[in-house]
């Protein structure tokens with residue numbers, strides 16, 4: 001794993017991840033043989049984590065996600081963690097239209113609610129419409145919330161503008177046969193996390209799991225798949241706390257999401273769930 005762009009605090013994680021990669025390589029055989037992993041052992045999936053912005057511990061989240069996923073799936077991560085800790089940034093990663101091209105999948109875990117410039121947002125979404133799959137996590141759903149254009153929300157598959165209090169929310173699996181939900185427990189309750197209120201599920205999105213508001217009993221998608229112009233996207237609104245990223249069920253969900261959406265599992269990504 002390597003940080004290709006990072007703010008200063010991320011440097012420590014970079015050193016840690018570099019050590020992690022070396023340790024892994026030493027264990028490997030001389031030939032290019034991939035170690036057997038529970039979910040996926042083929043050629044490494046090239047994944048980019050885009051993270052940073054307001055309100056969450058992105059350094060830890062990135063470490064927990066990267067190291068946790070690598071235990072069960074052969075994924076190489078690059079990380080872009082820039083843009084500060086505020087609610088507004090335009091990061092240079094997205095300067096070029098083909099920014100996503102080197103990757104098999106992009107994990108969006110950034111949080112910039114007040115960035116609203118349509119051309120900037122469309123450079124992000126058009127790279128995905130062009131075929132690069134995505135996994136979208138928690139505050140990605142509130143990123144670009146101030147934008148008048150709907151492109152980002154259509155890409156996500158949901159529209160959300162607010163969330164309820166932190167609690168331990170039971171998660172009801174709605175599509176147990178979907179490959180992303182394989183092995184997901186039927187009685188999982190989140191660590192302390194926020195319930196995002198979903199105003200709209202976009203037409204190409206399918207709900208994988210829901211949770212219920214403790215305030216008014218309304219039901220909200222918390223995990224879903226979307227097809228954005230034919231590109232698979234997997235989303236979850238959970239992922240607020242360090243405890244959630246330290247939770248094995250959550251990390252295994254992210255790992256299955258990455259493997260499935262990237263097409264590495266060999267499972268059909270376009271027809272599944274339709």
Ligand SMILES: [Zn+2]
Nearest residue numbers: 055139194240
């Ligand atoms: Zn949060």
